[in-house]
Amino acid sequence: MDLAGVFFFAMSGSLLAARRGFDIVGSLMLGACVGLGGGILRDLIIDQGVPNAFASPVYLLPPVLATVLVYRFAASEHRYRNALTTFDAAGMALFCIGGTKIALAAGLNPVAAAVLGLISAVGGGVIRDVVANEDPQLFHPRGLYAIAALLGAGLTSAASSVGWLNAATGLAIAVLVFALRMLSLYYRWEIPLAGRTARRGEPVVTPR
Amino acid sequence: MDLAGVFFFAMSGSLLAARRGFDIVGSLMLGACVGLGGGILRDLIIDQGVPNAFASPVYLLPPVLATVLVYRFAASEHRYRNALTTFDAAGMALFCIGGTKIALAAGLNPVAAAVLGLISAVGGGVIRDVVANEDPQLFHPRGLYAIAALLGAGLTSAASSVGWLNAATGLAIAVLVFALRMLSLYYRWEIPLAGRTARRGEPVVTPR
Amino acid sequence: MDLAGVFFFAMSGSLLAARRGFDIVGSLMLGACVGLGGGILRDLIIDQGVPNAFASPVYLLPPVLATVLVYRFAASEHRYRNALTTFDAAGMALFCIGGTKIALAAGLNPVAAAVLGLISAVGGGVIRDVVANEDPQLFHPRGLYAIAALLGAGLTSAASSVGWLNAATGLAIAVLVFALRMLSLYYRWEIPLAGRTARRGEPVVTPR
Numbered sequence: 001m002d003l004a005g006v007f008f009f010a011m012s013g014s015l016l017a018a019r020r021g022f023d024i025v026g027s028l029m030l031g032a033c034v035g036l037g038g039g040i041l042r043d044l045i046i047d048q049g050v051p052n053a054f055a056s057p058v059y060l061l062p063p064v065l066a067t068v069l070v071y072r073f074a075a076s077e078h079r080y081r082n083a084l085t086t087f088d089a090a091g092m093a094l095f096c097i098g099g100t101k102i103a104l105a106a107g108l109n110p111v112a113a114a115v116l117g118l119i120s121a122v123g124g125g126v127i128r129d130v131v132a133n134e135d136p137q138l139f140h141p142r143g144l145y146a147i148a149a150l151l152g153a154g155l156t157s158a159a160s161s162v163g164w165l166n167a168a169t170g171l172a173i174a175v176l177v178f179a180l181r182m183l184s185l186y187y188r189w190e191i192p193l194a195g196r197t198a199r200r201g202e203p204v205v206t207p208r
Numbered sequence: 209m210d211l212a213g214v215f216f217f218a219m220s221g222s223l224l225a226a227r228r229g230f231d232i233v234g235s236l237m238l239g240a241c242v243g244l245g246g247g248i249l250r251d252l253i254i255d256q257g258v259p260n261a262f263a264s265p266v267y268l269l270p271p272v273l274a275t276v277l278v279y280r281f282a283a284s285e286h287r288y289r290n291a292l293t294t295f296d297a298a299g300m301a302l303f304c305i306g307g308t309k310i311a312l313a314a315g316l317n318p319v320a321a322a323v324l325g326l327i328s329a330v331g332g333g334v335i336r337d338v339v340a341n342e343d344p345q346l347f348h349p350r351g352l353y354a355i356a357a358l359l360g361a362g363l364t365s366a367a368s369s370v371g372w373l374n375a376a377t378g379l380a381i382a383v384l385v386f387a388l389r390m391l392s393l394y395y396r397w398e399i400p401l402a403g404r405t406a407r408r409g410e411p412v413v414t415p416r
Numbered sequence: 417m418d419l420a421g422v423f424f425f426a427m428s429g430s431l432l433a434a435r436r437g438f439d440i441v442g443s444l445m446l447g448a449c450v451g452l453g454g455g456i457l458r459d460l461i462i463d464q465g466v467p468n469a470f471a472s473p474v475y476l477l478p479p480v481l482a483t484v485l486v487y488r489f490a491a492s493e494h495r496y497r498n499a500l501t502t503f504d505a506a507g508m509a510l511f512c513i514g515g516t517k518i519a520l521a522a523g524l525n526p527v528a529a530a531v532l533g534l535i536s537a538v539g540g541g542v543i544r545d546v547v548a549n550e551d552p553q554l555f556h557p558r559g560l561y562a563i564a565a566l567l568g569a570g571l572t573s574a575a576s577s578v579g580w581l582n583a584a585t586g587l588a589i590a591v592l593v594f595a596l597r598m599l600s601l602y603y604r605w606e607i608p609l610a611g612r613t614a615r616r617g618e619p620v621v622t623p624r
Contacts, residue, residue, distance in 0.1 A: 017555070018611025025562045026555035027610035029538075040461065045248065047257050049463050054528040070611060080611070112262040122237075126339060131542060133551055135341050139225070139234035146233045194235035195226025195278060195288070253456065255465050320470040330445075334547060343549055347433070347442035354441045402443030403434025403486060403496070 001170075002039075002052075003062055005094035009124045010035035010066035011087040016132055018070050019080045027070060031063035033131060035091075038124035042099050042116055046106040085185065088125055088137065092145075093178035096121035096152035097170050101160070110157045117153030122146060143184035144191070152177035209378075210247075210260075211270055213302030217332045218243035218274035219295040224340055226278050227288045235278060239271035241339060243299075246332035250307050250324055254314040293393065296333055296345065300353075301386035304329035304360035305378050309368070318365045325361030330354060351392035352399070360385035417586075418455075418468075419478055421510035425540045426451035426482035427503040432548055434486050435496045443486060447479035449547060451507075454540035458515050458532055462522040501601065504541055504553065508561075509594035512537035512568035513586050517576070526573045533569030538562060559600035560607070568593035 013034035017027035036053040043051035053059040099120025103113035122138050122145070129136040138145055155173050159165040183189075221242035225235035244261040251259035261267040307328025311321035330346050330353070337344040346353055363381050367373040391397075429450035433443035452469040459467035469475040515536025519529035538554050538561070545552040554561055571589050575581040599605075 014610060018609070020555070022555045022610050023607045024610050025560075025607055029554055029562050044252055044460055045259060045262060047255070047463070050522075050524065050528075051461060054461060054524060054532060057525065057527040057531075060527070060531065067610070071608065106258075108258065108262060109265065111265040111268070112258075115265075115268065116262065130339055131546055131552055132555070133341070133546075133549070136339055138237055139228070139230045139340070144233075146237050191231045191233055192279070193226070194222060194230050194232050194275070252460055253467060253470060255463070314466075316466065316470060317473065319473040319476070320466075323473075323476065324470065338547055341549070344547055346445055347436070347438045347548070352441075354445050399439045399441055400487065401434070402430060402438050402440050402483070 001094055002098050003058070005091050005098060006035040006039070006059060007062035007066060007091075008087045008094065009038070009091035009128075010063040011070065012084050012091060012125070013063070013128050014066045014070035015080050015084040015087065016128060016134070019084070020132060024067055024071055028063055028067045030128060030132065031066045032060070034124040034128040035059075035063050035066070036124070037127040038095055038099070038120045038122070041123045042102065042120040045116060045119070046103060046108065048106055085137075086182070089178050089181040092121045092125065092149050092181065093152060093174040095124070096149045096177060097156045097173055100153045100156040101165070101170075104157065104160050110161055114150065114153040114157040117156060118146065118150050121149040121153065142188070142190075144180055144189060147191075148177050148180040148184070151180070209302055210306050211266070213299050213306060214243040214247070214267060215270035215274060215299075216295045216302065217246070217299035217336075218271040219278065220292050220299060220333070221271075221336050222274045222278035223288050223292040223295065224336060224342070227292070228340060232275055232279055236271055236275045238336060238340060239274045240268070242332040242336040243267075243271050243274070244332070245335040246303055246307070246328045246330070249331045250310065250328040253324060253327070254311055254316065256314055293345075294390070297386050297389040299332065300329045300357050300389065301360060301382040303332070304357045304385060305364045305381055308361045308364040309373070309378075312365065312368050318369055322358065322361040322365040325364060326354065326358050329357040329361065350396070350398075352388055352397060355399075356385050356388040356392070359388070417510055418514050419474070421507050421514060422451040422455070422475060423478035423482060424503045424507035424510065425454070425544075426479040427486065428500050428507060428541070429479070429544050430482045430486035431496050431500040431503065432544060432550070435500070436548060440483055440487055444479055444483045446544060446548060447482045448476070450540040450544040451475075451479050451482070452540070453543040454511055454515070454536045454538070457539045458518065458536040461532060461535070462519060462524065464522055501553075502598070505594050505597040508537045508541065508565050508597065509568065509590040511540070512565045512593060513572045513590055516569045516572040517581070517586075520573065520576050526577055530566065530569040530573040533572060534562065534566050537565040537569065558604070558606075560596055560605060563607075564593050564596040564600070567596070 010031035013031035014027045017030045036059060040051045040053055096117045100113050100117030103116035108116060126136045126138055152173050156165060159169050218239035221239035222235045225238045244267060248259045248261055304325045308321050308325030311324035316324060334344045334346055360381050364373060367377050426447035429447035430443045433446045452475060456467045456469055512533045516529050516533030519532035524532060542552045542554055568589050572581060575585050
């Protein structure tokens, strides 16, 4: 399941590389950044020796596969954007569960484990957008992103506390997170803005 | 004192989120990045197990509080910018002392401890500006920033070496760093540019 | 050799700071980020206590030297760009060998050690470009960058496996990596793009 998450995130990285006109090596690098970045960040924080991605070289295969697939089949600009968002949502759904489980196994308290699950889930995507000089998806006021990941991580942490976490409930949580993310994008659910600015750079005169 | 620093930095993150038109979840995420980022970086480097921010969930409260305050009270664009700089200076002043103390307690030599204090103090702000796609304040040729933080970290390290570091001297250093930062902005103190370019992209012909 | 690599990378950082109109403190900060960032990242991942850059303060000297040199001698915009690329290539050539050696000494398997050598070699440059808000060199479809670093890291890892790694072969690999990078820039070698877009933002209609 962890490898599937790495693959989905790597696809989102390679698609962004294709959209931005990077070459195949840049595609591989960006795919690896996204796929492995969130997990490396998680493993650095829980401080349990060398991160998984370096301990077992099998983690390097999904980015290679993603680069080859995107190079062979990626076609038009418009589909890039939709496919990127979908793969990103799938990676996020798997990582918020896997990250929380690993954090719990490392002995973190349930709240910190859920936060670390959130970081695993959104960290790779933030790294992708930062190194490619895009505004991170995490901050777009468009659909639910961090909320969906935090819900998934919190449910995983809670299910583990009461002993209900197994392959079936884990998969159910992943499907829920993925569905929530995609539905919120499709129906354009919105959450309140951080301040009272109507739009960027334009001060709002009337108090609310 | 550490929590106050986290809160000040989180305020600067939430204000930037408001200025950029992020939603409240983005505001919480950015506030948490800034407030906790510098400390997590410091704790990763001194390699003393799980970072404080994860060991005690109380560190998650300041970003929540900052998001709520900014959402309720942040009003006009102009005040955002001033308030952001002021909160950032306050966070920096507290973190350069706290970071140096923690690094000394971890057994680093005084020079490395001061450098790590500097990293704690400016790391969160750099993360904030990088993920929000702004040019980092750290590099603006406008007022003293890194110099003030390095001075505070160096004084803390020196005071600790001679056994003079206590709550009173720590607070005095924090006030000094904060005052230095704000005065340098107000009076537009300038330090020499890195090269001989008069402005960006324009080569200077006459040697100096 | 490690210090020489830090110095070359710090020069690239200070030159970018000069080109972007940062002041000398920004130049020192950016130089230190580039020179020490890749190594700190490597040391965090292999998880062997406090990173070298903090254990021995001598690592702080190359960024200071680079800032002084750039401030005294950096002259015209055009030369900045060429000098930046050259210093960056020299730093990369030295770091892909040093990083791989340190990773092997920490007990990583040969594949992971080569990947970590690659990260040491390109990490500092990515940090430089990300914090200065530039598109990372790593992703430019222009010359060989990651390929050259990975070749160097792979050769180092292989040479070490068969016991041939010494000062002479290490230097030979560094020269090869540096030459490959510079030649690929000079002769504009290109590798295939990640997708079928002819240029950024323009969908390609005819399949290839």
